[in-house]
Amino acid sequence: MARIGVLTGGGDCPGLNAVIRAIVRKGVTVHGHSFVGFRYGWAGVLENDTVTLDLDSTRGILHRGGTILGTSRTNVFKAENGVQRVVDSMRANDLDALIPIGGEDTLGVARRLSEEGINVVGVPKTIDNDLAGTDFTFGFQTAVQIATDAIDRLHTTAESHNRVIVVEVMGRHAGWIAVYSGIAGGADAILVPERPFDIEQVCEHVRRRHQAKRTFSIVVVAEGATPVDGDAWTAHQTKDAFGHVRLGGIALELEREIESRTGFECRMTILGHVQRGGSPLAYDRVLGTRFGVAAVDAVSEGDYGKMVALRGTQVLRVALDEALAEPKLLDPELYETAEVFFG
Ligand code: F6P
Numbered sequence: 001m002a003r004i005g006v007l008t009g010g011g012d013c014p015g016l017n018a019v020i021r022a023i024v025r026k027g028v029t030v031h032g033h034s035f036v037g038f039r040y041g042w043a044g045v046l047e048n049d050t051v052t053l054d055l056d057s058t059r060g061i062l063h064r065g066g067t068i069l070g071t072s073r074t075n076v077f078k079a080e081n082g083v084q085r086v087v088d089s090m091r092a093n094d095l096d097a098l099i100p101i102g103g104e105d106t107l108g109v110a111r112r113l114s115e116e117g118i119n120v121v122g123v124p125k126t127i128d129n130d131l132a133g134t135d136f137t138f139g140f141q142t143a144v145q146i147a148t149d150a151i152d153r154l155h156t157t158a159e160s161h162n163r164v165i166v167v168e169v170m171g172r173h174a175g176w177i178a179v180y181s182g183i184a185g186g187a188d189a190i191l192v193p194e195r196p197f198d199i200e201q202v203c204e205h206v207r208r209r210h211q212a213k214r215t216f217s218i219v220v221v222a223e224g225a226t227p228v229d230g231d232a233w234t235a236h237q238t239k240d241a242f243g244h245v246r247l248g249g250i251a252l253e254l255e256r257e258i259e260s261r262t263g264f265e266c267r268m269t270i271l272g273h274v275q276r277g278g279s280p281l282a283y284d285r286v287l288g289t290r291f292g293v294a295a296v297d298a299v300s301e302g303d304y305g306k307m308v309a310l311r312g313t314q315v316l317r318v319a320l321d322e323a324l325a326e327p328k329l330l331d332p333e334l335y336e337t338a339e340v341f342f343g
Pocket of ligand 1: 246
C-alpha cells in the first residue's frame with residue numbers, strides 16, 4: 001500500500017479527469033493506496049498546496065473537460081530550492097511516489113526529479129500529440145474533432161462568399177492537429193512546422209482551384225508553421241517558464257498575404273483554446289482511463305522513472321529518458337497523403 005501524489009501540469013487537455021479518476025479508482029479499490037492531489041501542477045508541489053483525492057472527489061468527472069486539480073506551467077528547476085521543496089512536500093504528505101500527468105515540460109521536470117532519486121511515473125498528455133514515447137496522447141483526438149467540426153462550418157461560409165478561409169490550429173512545433181483535421185476537413189492546403197512553406201506556392205494552390213471553377217478554398221495552418229525564408233510568425237513576445245515562445249497569429253499574416261497576392265477575398269479564424277475545452281471524445285476517455293490504470297499499476301510494482309505509453313493497441317511503460325529524448329514530429333507519409341488533395 002502506497003501513498004501517492006497526483007498532479008496535472010502544462011496546458012489542460014480533454015481527458016485529464018479520466019486519468020485522475022482511473023488512478024484513484026484502481027489505486028484505492030485494487031491496490032489499497034491512498035492519494036493526495038496537488039493543485040496547479042508543480043506549483044502545488046512547491047507550495048504544498050493539496051486537495052483530497054479519494055473515491056468521492058473523483059466521482060462524476062469522467063466526461064468533464066479541464067482538470068479538477070488545476071494546472072500551470074511551472075518549472076521546479078527555475079524555483080529557488082525547487083528539488084528540496086518537492087522532497088519536503090512529499091515528506092509532509094508522507095508520499096512514496098508522484099504521478100505527474102503532463103507533456104514534454106511537466107514530464108521533463110519528472111525525469112530530472114527521477115534522476116534526483118524521487119519516485120515518479122509519468123502519464124503523457126497533450127493535444128499536440130508530440131511526445132515521442134507514445135503513438136498517441138489523450139486529448140489529441142478531441143482537439144482534432146473540434147478543429148474538423150470548425151473546418152466543416154467554415155467550408156459552408158467560404159463557399160457562400162467565394163472566399164479563401166485560413167484556419168489556424170494549435171500544435172506548437174508539430175503539425176499533427178493541422179494534418180489530421182486538414183485531411184478530415186478536406187483542406188486545400190495544410191501548412192505545418194515540419195515543412196516550411198512558400199507563400200507563392202500556397203497562392204498557386206488557391207489560383208489553381210479558382211481556374212478549375214472552385215470559388216473558395218480552405219487553408220489550414222499550424223500555429224508553428226514557418227515560411228521557407230523566415231522565422232515563425234507569432235503575434236506574441238512572451239516566453240513561458242520553460243523558455244517556449246507563445247505562438248499564435250500566423251493566420252493574420254496569411255490572410256493579408258493571400259488576399260494581396262491572389263486578389264481573392266480572404267478571412268481567417270484562429271481556433272485557439274476552443275481546441276482544448278469541453279468534453280473529451282470517447283477515444284480520449286478510454287485512453288486516459290487505460291493510462292491512469294497503467295500508471296498506478298507501475299507505482300504498485302515500484303517501476304519508477306517510467307512513462308505509460310500507447311504502442312499500437314498496447315499500453316506499456318517506456319523510460320522517461322527515451323520518451324522525452326526528441327519531440328515526435330509529423331510522419332512524412334501522412335503529410336504526403338494530405339498533399340494529394342491540395343489545390
Ligand atoms: O501544448 C498545448 C498547447 O495548446 C499548444 O498547442 C499551444 O501552443 C499552447 O499549449 C498554448 O498554451 P497556453 O494555454 O499557455 O496559451
